[in-house]
Amino acid sequence: METKQNGLDLKKQPGRVIDKPTNPMVTPLLNDLYQFTMAYAYWKANKQSERSVFDLYFRKNPFGGEYTIFAGLEECIKFLANFKLSNEEIDFVRDSLPNCEEAFCEYLRGLDCSDIEVYAIAEGSVVFPKVPLLRIEGPVAVVQLLETPFLNLINYASLVATNAARHRFVAGKSKLLLEFGARRAQGPDGAISASKYCYLGGFDATSNVAAGKLFGIPLRGTHSHAFVSSFMSLDEIVDKALRSSDGKSTSEDFVSLVQTCLTKIQACNSSSLCGIFSETNKSELAAFTSYALAFPSAFLALVDTYDVMKSGIPNFCAVALALNELGYKAVGIRLDSGDLAYLSTEARKFFLAVERELKVPDFGKMIITASNDLNEETVDALNKQGHEVDAFGIGTNLVTCYAQAALGCVFKLVEINNQPRIKLSEDVTKVSIPCKKRSYRLFGKEGYPLVDIMTGENEPPPKVGERLLCRHPFNESKRAYVVPQRVEELLKCYWRGNADKAREELEPLKEIRNRCIKQLENMRRDHMRRLNPTPYKVSVSAKLYDFIHFLWLNEAPVGELH
């Protein structure tokens, strides 16, 4: 098995400074007031430095699925590494607490994360309910001040990364997936972090320029309906010259060339071309021509402003053919309304007919992009109907996680002063798993993950080839013996007091994305399917099971019947 120690030694890089969080609004005040009132009460009771252990985890996979992608860790570590309250912030906290003593402000002034340790699952991993994503240890008052920012940074990141991964699963590996959500996202940060985490979850590119700049994500985008309707006629185009792709010749009147090409298409005898259109919209033709003059090597047109088959497609083909005569290859079209299965199929037929009739090699391979309120279900429905879409542009439903707008990560105290703590609830799914724990992923013969298991901190780790009892944490009848073929410890140290100390390095986004894609490919298919997926098993060791139930009985009040 891989040991934590090995991982650490290899990656140890002392002396590295960790950047601030991407969003400058992520400060210690991005916090619930009660974290400060509690800090004050801990401090008044002289408990502020008691060593505590908290687990951050979620209780249920989102979107009716059986897996989740863990994201947001890097931003948490950046927050932690730069945690410091300014004097102005401390003044504001003082004024927000009733009768706050000045000495508490002094205490806040000295606060940092030099006494905090954070163990986490690697970002981009496939993760499951109840298994801690992070284990945070340190002085109780400080750890509590991390709760709200950590939850904020992880909840949405993991939710939207999972949503992206689900869209990728349904679209298939071969399709291009583009995130187009900036305008509909929940605020500016919603937009920028959506772009980051959709890329992490398997998208290929974004329309969001700021996200492209911040994270190096490939950018995509062409033009809108407004661009098309801003033109009135071909007469508007003044500068009509276009140099050929090889630079050797120039068409002095590209506009006429386009018109000639349109006539050629109209004159074709193919049943796929003939009679479909008569007069195309001239403002649209002017807009396409103008756009091609600006981007001859990257011409992609939105074809549904007036009528896709009667105007948009013929106009596009005319411009694409004209470009072709100058040695350029047009990229393709975007459909943003109507029946995408039908229109993409008709468009493909049209392109293939042009290729055949006018002998233009590869014209049929033009990229067809579809957008317009797409989501997992509509992509799935398109697949079932049959379509010719090569690229999906997905916005609103993806970035706002419309199907389920929140992930419910929680942050629970599991130990203080070496005493295990449990949070009870009448709802058994809300009972927390006490103790400072380790967790492992056990792999079977075929290489798939079989089960995650949590153990007490000091239990011996599971061993390859050795039979091990895995128990459901709360259901005594659910248990299974497992003989793991591979064992992976899940929690690794990402913070140990300061940036210099031995710890896992923060990875480039691309590596995190690769991990995500690789781990998803290595999941058993029945966990992944959209309908009735099989739950992945999450378990505790026999010893931990017994301890949970001992503690539970100890803390729960005994009822009295009258």
Next chain:
Amino acid sequence: METKQNGLDLKKQPGRVIDKPTNPMVTPLLNDLYQFTMAYAYWKANKQSERSVFDLYFRKNPFGGEYTIFAGLEECIKFLANFKLSNEEIDFVRDSLPNCEEAFCEYLRGLDCSDIEVYAIAEGSVVFPKVPLLRIEGPVAVVQLLETPFLNLINYASLVATNAARHRFVAGKSKLLLEFGARRAQGPDGAISASKYCYLGGFDATSNVAAGKLFGIPLRGTHSHAFVSSFMSLDEIVDKALRSSDGKSTSEDFVSLVQTCLTKIQACNSSSLCGIFSETNKSELAAFTSYALAFPSAFLALVDTYDVMKSGIPNFCAVALALNELGYKAVGIRLDSGDLAYLSTEARKFFLAVERELKVPDFGKMIITASNDLNEETVDALNKQGHEVDAFGIGTNLVTCYAQAALGCVFKLVEINNQPRIKLSEDVTKVSIPCKKRSYRLFGKEGYPLVDIMTGENEPPPKVGERLLCRHPFNESKRAYVVPQRVEELLKCYWRGNADKAREELEPLKEIRNRCIKQLENMRRDHMRRLNPTPYKVSVSAKLYDFIHFLWLNEAPVGELH
């Protein structure tokens, strides 16, 4: 009627600098790439300075309702006033566009909003589908660069403000509404802007410290379950002294006082107290006592860590009684799980029994706060069952707008070079209303708004007491004569080239909030109800109606049947 001119003259304040947007990530790069590719294509076609008019509006009210609250305007104006691309940003744009000419970068370097005019409905207004929230005029390439940021800043703001207003409507005026969403919001900005716009929509306070600091919103918060379970026993409390409220005496052992009070409650003979509990949880009692020592004048306890009625309520009452003996008044409790209708009613009975049996005036009036996944529906259900909750803490469902996670505002070209433009669609609800327009709200005899009407820019405004034909924009059979008793022009100028020019001033958040509350109170109740609300009428003048349909026929291709 009020005229725009009057409004302007009164509020004219030249020379004012407008702050940057709240979130430093709101820059011109928070944009879809296609805004830049279009800017480039406009520039290549020498069309970049053509005077264009765009409308920003939505097509459907959210949450199955018939009204929306308009929010986000202030941030748009702040963005506009500070719009400037840095050299670094321009370099990035250059590298993102294929074969970008250097002269375009020069053009970008010179860009600002000195040639832009923005007319908008006042922020916090009740608004309806199709009526422009903003009308933006200026050089087409620049206005397009405002599209994505404006939509981003308005979509979520208006959505969450509407959600807050709907929660207020169902909770009623007398309840305290607290926004607790920071941990579950869609990213850090989601959290901070949720707090701002929930306050705007009628919430009373937030738990989010950063939002409290930025916007002056009242803050609320006490402690979590972790605080309770971090204590083991009363022995942990070392500093037991508490000075009385008037400062004249000191209880040297507040812990013993609490224990005495608990015994007193246990000894009561009332059927509401007797036999409900035997042994309460001691770690909980220690946590409450400790919290009261930190905040004797603001004691509010979370009572459901172990068992509300068997432990939390008796423990709370013991500490509250002890505080009472020292002249303090406890604030109340928070319930975060279980049957909130039942538990709040039982808790109230318990408090009233303590008031009666132990002769503690006002003890029954203790504030009961409820939280735990509340939303419009659960609050409505609680109302129907009967409850004793005074304050609702609402998080996830409120800030992520779980019931509907996105509002679909759009940004459509309605005129360029004085030529009206229309965007067609096979879906009639997606056809845009062309022309540079004015819009008015017409009020009836009882003072309620009756209808919003859009007219061409140069049509005479509707007059009080004069009969006027209001037509549905797309359904020829829907029309009505209206004799308005009051006429309000909706669009006012918020930006006219630079901060110095005559324009509406940006208002303090509190004034915007007051407008929202006042306008909501002035709506006819049938538009507001949760079930089957009556749609509010949105119309166009007869002249505009005719023009829309003339243009539509002009632009739409004629079909051919074969």
